[in-house]
Amino acid sequence: MHWRECLRIGINHHLLHAGGCDDPGLHAATLLPLLADPRFEVVDLWIPAEAACAAREVAACRDSGKQIVYNIGGRKGRPSPQPAALDGAVWQRSLD
Numbered sequence: 001m002h003w004r005e006c007l008r009i010g011i012n013h014h015l016l017h018a019g020g021c022d023d024p025g026l027h028a029a030t031l032l033p034l035l036a037d038p039r040f041e042v043v044d045l046w047i048p049a050e051a052a053c054a055a056r057e058v059a060a061c062r063d064s065g066k067q068i069v070y071n072i073g074g075r076k077g078r079p080s081p082q083p084a085a086l087d088g089a090v091w092q093r094s095l096d
Contacts, residue, residue, distance in 0.1 A: 008067065009039065009040055011040050012044040013046075014046070024052075024053040028056060032057070035060050035066060042067040043069070
């Protein structure tokens with residue numbers, strides 16, 4: 001069996017470019033080339049809330065052909081997502 005039959009090579013955008021978390025322009029400038037990089041099949045990432053940046057990055061993710069793992073960790077200045085919350089409002093905020 002070849003290793004590619006059971007493994008995929010991936011990378012976490014925010015571990016590679018930790019400084020891009022606060023600046024939507026820098027975030028896009030580092031994420032878009034990563035999505036185009038043929039060395040990676042899987043990209044772990046999150047999308048900033050700014051609408052213009054989000055639209056561009058979501059489109060790039062869809063067009064990349066890569067498996068996207070969406071990281072729902074905490075964001076500076078925002079409540080942390082809790083996708084397993086029993087409180088319906090907290091769960092919905094996490095889903096949104």
